[in-house]
Amino acid sequence: MANPLKQLAGETAIYGLSTILARVINFALVPLYTRVLTQAQYGVVSEFMAYIAMLQVVLTLGLETGCFRYASKEGADPGKVFSNAFVTVSGICALFLACMIAFSGDISTAMGYPGFRNMIVYCGLILAIDCTTAILFAKLRHEHKALKFAVIKTVKILTEVAVNLWLYLVMAKRFAAGSSLWLTRFVSSTPDFTYPIFAILVSCIVCLVLIAPELLKLSFQLDRKLIGRLLVYSLPLMIAGLPGIMNDVLDRVLMRFVNADPVNWRADLGVYQAAVKLAVIMQLFVQMFRYAAEPFFFQREREKDSKQTYAKVLNYFTAFCMFGFVVLMLFMDEIGLLLGKDFRVGLDITPIMLMAYVITGILFNVNIWYKLSEKTGYAVWITLAGLVVTIVVNLIFMPRYSYHAAAWGHIASYVTMLLLTALLGRKHYPIPYNWGVVILLVAAGLGVWGLSMLLPEMGVWTKILVHSAFVLLYIAIAFVIFVVQKRRAAV
Numbered sequence: 001m002a003n004p005l006k007q008l009a010g011e012t013a014i015y016g017l018s019t020i021l022a023r024v025i026n027f028a029l030v031p032l033y034t035r036v037l038t039q040a041q042y043g044v045v046s047e048f049m050a051y052i053a054m055l056q057v058v059l060t061l062g063l064e065t066g067c068f069r070y071a072s073k074e075g076a077d078p079g080k081v082f083s084n085a086f087v088t089v090s091g092i093c094a095l096f097l098a099c100m101i102a103f104s105g106d107i108s109t110a111m112g113y114p115g116f117r118n119m120i121v122y123c124g125l126i127l128a129i130d131c132t133t134a135i136l137f138a139k140l141r142h143e144h145k146a147l148k149f150a151v152i153k154t155v156k157i158l159t160e161v162a163v164n165l166w167l168y169l170v171m172a173k174r175f176a177a178g179s180s181l182w183l184t185r186f187v188s189s190t191p192d193f194t195y196p197i198f199a200i201l202v203s204c205i206v207c208l209v210l211i212a213p214e215l216l217k218l219s220f221q222l223d224r225k226l227i228g229r230l231l232v233y234s235l236p237l238m239i240a241g242l243p244g245i246m247n248d249v250l251d252r253v254l255m256r257f258v259n260a261d262p263v264n265w266r267a268d269l270g271v272y273q274a275a276v277k278l279a280v281i282m283q284l285f286v287q288m289f290r291y292a293a294e295p296f297f298f299q300r301e302r303e304k305d306s307k308q309t310y311a312k313v314l315n316y317f318t319a320f321c322m323f324g325f326v327v328l329m330l331f332m333d334e335i336g337l338l339l340g341k342d343f344r345v346g347l348d349i350t351p352i353m354l355m356a357y358v359i360t361g362i363l364f365n366v367n368i369w370y371k372l373s374e375k376t377g378y379a380v381w382i383t384l385a386g387l388v389v390t391i392v393v394n395l396i397f398m399p400r401y402s403y404h405a406a407a408w409g410h411i412a413s414y415v416t417m418l419l420l421t422a423l424l425g426r427k428h429y430p431i432p433y434n435w436g437v438v439i440l441l442v443a444a445g446l447g448v449w450g451l452s453m454l455l456p457e458m459g460v461w462t463k464i465l466v467h468s469a470f471v472l473l474y475i476a477i478a479f480v481i482f483v484v485q486k487r488r489a490a491v
Contacts, residue, residue, distance in 0.1 A: 014146035014292075025161050027338075029196075030277050034340030036168055036191050042343075043269035044113075044193040047256070050249035052123055057241045059093055059131040064138040065371060066234030068298050070226070071142050078142060083218040084227045086135045093128040100124030118186065119194060122201045129204040136214045141295055156207040163199035167191075233376060240379030243387035247413045250387070251406035254394050260402040272403035274339050275346035278332070279353035282324055286361035289317060297368045307431045314365045315485075318438050319478045321358045322445030326474045328354060329449045330467040349407040351449070356410035362438065363418045369429035370421075378424055386417040437485050444477040 033042055063085040071078035100107070104120035113119065140149040168191055174180045175189040187194045252269055259265035293313070300306045328335065329351055336347045370378045390413040397405035425431060452470050 014150050025157060027277065027280065029161060029164055030274065031338050031340065032164070032168060033196070034274050034343040037193070037270075039267035039270035039342060040264070041193050041266075041270070042273060043255075043266035045196050046252050046269050046273035047266075048119065048123060048193070048197060050252040052127060053245050053249050054242065055096075055127050056131060056134075057238060057245045059096060059127055060089060060134050060238070061092065061231065062234035062236070062238030062241060063089060063230060064134055065237050065294065066230045067135065067138050068142060068295050069233055069371070069374070070230060077219075078139075079217065079219045080221050080223065080226065081230070082135060082139045082142075083220045084223055085138075085230060086132065086215075086218060087220065087222060088227055088231070089135055090132045093131050097124045097128040100127075116194070119197055122197050126197075126201050126204050129208050133204075133208055133211050136211050139214060141292075144295075146292070152207060152210045155210060156203045159206045160199045160203035163202045164196060167195040167199065233374065236376040236380055237371075240376070240383045243380075243383035247383070247386050247390045247410070247417075250390055251394055251398070251403070251409060254391075254398060255403070255406070258395060258398050260399055268402050271343050271346040272349070272406060274343040275349050275403075276353050278335055278339070278347070278350045279328075279357060281328060282321065282354050282357035283360075285321065285324060286357055286364065289361065290364055293364070297372065301372055310365070310368065310431050311433045314362065314433055315437050315441070315482070317361060317365060318358075318441045319482070321361055322441050323471075323474060323478070325351075325354050325358060325445050326448050327471055330452055330470055346403060349404060352407040352411060355446075356407070356414055358442070359411070359414040359418055363414060363421060366418065366425060366431075366433070367421045369425040369431060373429045375428060378428075382417050382420045382424070385420055386413040389413045389416045434485060437481060440481050441478060444474060444481065448474045448477070 033045075037045075067081050067085050071081040101121055101124060104117040104124075107120045108114060108117045137149060137153075140146075167187060171180060171183060171187075172191045175184060181189070187198050252273070255265045255269045255272075259268055261268060297310065300309060303309070332347065332350060336344055336350075339347075367379065367382070370376055390409050393409035393412050394405055397408070422433075422435075448470050452467060455466065458466065
């Protein structure tokens with residue numbers, strides 16, 4: 001068991017280092033955004049990103065996981081599997097992009113952004129490129145080419161950051177001086193929400209160029225039966241993934257319609273998004289873990305002690321996530337200074353979102369049962385239940401509590417899905433998770449944070465020393481939990 005766990009940890013580290021580096025660099029833009037853009041302008045960026053996130057799930061058709069499933073079968077030809085998936089996604093994306101271009105003016109007007117039809121076209125191009133290259137990135141993950149995957153992803157995010165800085169810090173001054181006005185065909189002449197979206201488009205084009213050589217390795221031997229099997233397996237995951245991503249971003253869309261302040265909903269959305277950004281480190285770990293864990297789970301399925309391995313992975317995953325929660329919350333006052341002054345009003349939702357991401361990671365571990373057993377249809381009903389909870393919580397409470405309702409809606413939705421997934425998994429694909437250990441680890445993290453809240457005001461250095469001691473306290477408690485659990489298992 002040690003070797004597969006070491007392989008998983010090693011690949012998670014590679015994915016993680018690149019993802020963390022990329023997101024940390026990207027996160028460095030948050031102080032810029034929250035000081036240059038108004039709350040409302042940052043809210044517009046968040047709204048566009050919400051639509052892009054939802055459409056990405058639809059356009060990839062769930063074929064990333066489908067490729068892992070069929071490329072890992074005995075006697076399978078991985079090249080053929082990925083080739084058929086790539087052609088399928090490319091065709092769908094080409095049709096989608098044509099529609100976005102044709103109706104860009106109507107869409108921008110309907111959204112309340114007349115004169116910004118180019119933003120609709122940019123979003124169409126971003127989606128088309130991201131979704132087609134997603135299959136190529138899945139191929140790299142299947143082949144355990146974590147380093148190549150990481151390098152390309154890192155270059156992509158560095159490009160996005162560089163273009164943002166170039167536009168905000170260099171070109172904005174030139175536009176004001178009346179020079180380089182040819183570029184205003186693509187972005188606004190004054191700093192606004194068009195700059196981040198244009199920067200993302202440029203980064204997607206760079207990414208496409210870098211990963212294009214992988215296309216030459218595909219066989220392009222189309223097999224209708226194989227495509228049919230891939231879609232039958234993957235489409236339920238796509239349908240399930242859509243409510244899943246809607247659980248993450250639907251609150252941003254609903255603010256347009258049911259926010260407590262219907263006039264300044266974009267400003268509330270901007271504050272909410274800035275606060276969520278501070279919780280993104282937890283989401284980062286969940287994402288980098290997912291990159292390595294999904295192929296790992298499939299490839300270890302046939303091993304005798306695979307289920308015991310899955311259970312231990314969940315324990316270690318939870319311990320690490322709660323360690324991150326404790327560190328972030330104990331030093332949130334200092335981290336919060338990264339935001340512009342007008343955006344710090346939303347910091348009280350950051351711990352809620354951190355715990356929501358912890359629950360999301362636990363859910364990812366537990367929902368592997370329906371992927372391994374090929375009962376992906378259950379994913380649809382589980383995530384639909386979560387979506388219903390999200391909608392109900394936001395519709396009832398958002399008109400009164402605005403983005404606070406959105407944050408608690410995440411918790412309620414993820415807990416609902418986790419409970420349903422765990423109960424159904426025990427029946428159809430039992431994995432011996434030690435829920436006592438998981439609950440104790442979560443309780444330990446929350447308890448340590450709760451104790452720190454009782455401390456009086458302290459000087460900066462005293463606070464750093466005391467809070468560092470609290471971090472060590474959590475590590476000690478987690479260590480004791482694992483030692484006791486190991487002794488009980490040995491009895």
